[in-house]
Amino acid sequence: MELRTWLKPLIVVPLLLIVLGLVRTTFAQFEPPVNNSYVTATFMEFRSTGNVPHFHAGVDFSTFLREGIEIRAAADGYLVRLEIDEGGIYGNTIVLQHENGYRTLYAHLQRFAEKTDFIVNMLRSEFGNQRIVVEFLSDDVKFQRGEVVGYSGKTGEATQPHAHFEVRDKDEKYVYDPLRFIDVKRLKPVQMGIVLKSLLISDKEYQYSPGAVYTFNGDYPKISVEAYTELAKNLLGVKEIKLYFSNELVYHIILDEIPLDFYEKPYTVYHEKTTMTSLIYKAFYKLYSDEELPFVKVNRVGEFKRLTYDVKVEISDVFGNSGVFTFTLKRG
Template sequence: MKAFKYLFLRVTLLSLLVISVLSAALYQLPVDNSYVTATFLEFRSTGKTPHFHSGIDFSTFLKEGIPIKAVEEGYLRRLEIDLNDIYGYTVVLEHLDGYRTLYAHLSKFSDNAEKLANMLRDEFGSKRIVVEFLSNDVKVAKGEVIGYSGKTGEAAQAHCHFEVRSKDEKIIYDPLDFLDKGALKPVQMQIILKRIVVDGVEYDYVENANYKFKGSYPKIAVETYTELAKNLLGVKEIKMYFSGNLVYHIILDRLPMEYWEKPYNLYNEKTLMTAIIYRGYYNLYAEDSLPFVKVNSIDKYSSSTYSVQLEVSDGFGNSRKFSFNLVRG
């Protein structure tokens, strides 16, 4: 990637924009008649170092120039003007509920912002430009077009990357918890469990099969997804039971930003992501305290055999149970 000098600007602009009335708690979709093509905290190996996918992606049906809309009324807080940064052209809004939303990989901004971007590009060339709006002068209405879909940054295909962050941008949240999911384009989906790793040995998953382990307790990782429109999406929650007792529980609903470049806290080393392959293995054990691990008591069990049940759920309301057995050997 070409090296760029960074330019950081702070500006205050006056703008006459329509203000919408205070809306319901749920945000509208940033893309009309769309569906989700990538979910929160999936593994990513793009950029300088592996990291979590910190938002969700909406299909723009591989087209550039599709309108991207503000999910709620608020104020413009930041423009990022950079073709080669991981996010590409980016808009950040702040809303009355205190959250910020981010829209990335845009091909261009809305008319007024694009005029400002062109002026800055003319003056500063290909430098990375970050424009911060410190006041509430630039108001944005719910449903207002703030940019157009593209593939700037490290997007392989045109789409809309969307995030929800805390006001200080130190915590990222699963956007599906904020959106009106009933407005998503209906797409057939199901939860699948493809493979299981036990103490480093990988197996195809077979319902009620027996798998061997050797350690003081079984170190398990599972390759599981929501299959949606032939895409494999990450899941949101996994519960693991030993003989009916909950021993491990993860919920992927939020993440402090200091963990953004630490995806191997969640994913097994067998996880692989290329331009055409995504194989994500969730570790169901942890030696450290992690923000997404709610229950971790596997090391308190010392049996030679376990009847294991997994309950896997996604952010769309789907849930499915899987069963297998572990035998010390």
């Protein structure tokens, strides 16, 4: 059972609604929520945890496998929601509203900041350990840029302590890649690079080999690529993929924002053979689609009817890494 309540801390006045315009082409800079950290999971990665498969709607920052690490506000803002919850996907969560019109979300917290303890303790003493969502109708509880909002934990679906960080619009209808807002040069430097491990062509898997020749069936090639940013022993999702036939762009996907209506539709991006377990992450990005999707910018794969295709795949990530991979396809 979920208990949802609304609080006007200390005052009883009508809610003042402020309309804040969002300009998607201009993004304010946010601070990383963890000092001297690095990214351990990226935006729109595949997840099969919880009740249904879904996208990873934010970025994870390392807290070095430790609970109790300070999680800090990305910018000046005020509290709009607390989710008091040991279970679920997000666990204990805090959401802030910022003057630029965006909201930031901090999840999997072990506990909240001391300035909100009186609210949390009051609600827990009255309603027990059930899930409680608290919406704040005023801007009384303010946080300054860099101020502690909570402490790292592994509540919710987290298997290890870390900081899950999201950026949303004020109506929470869209979620954005947080690394668009953060100067990634300020993150702890870690050696990384783009890798393409394998291909799915007409649902048949091949190990990728540069310049190799593969066969396909059907009216046009249905290609999926198992690609990552490789960071030490960790595999991160990529940001952008371009597919070329004979140097002509035929498919272009950019994974930098999604409507939250797509949260539980990861198979619009990933092939059904994508696998995620506690030990395995094998993610295949589909480079074809039969429907219009907000993150697909070019979709012309089906226009080409050839016996042979010279294929080039360009893959890049938000950290500035890129890779170019080539092979040939012949109709089987």
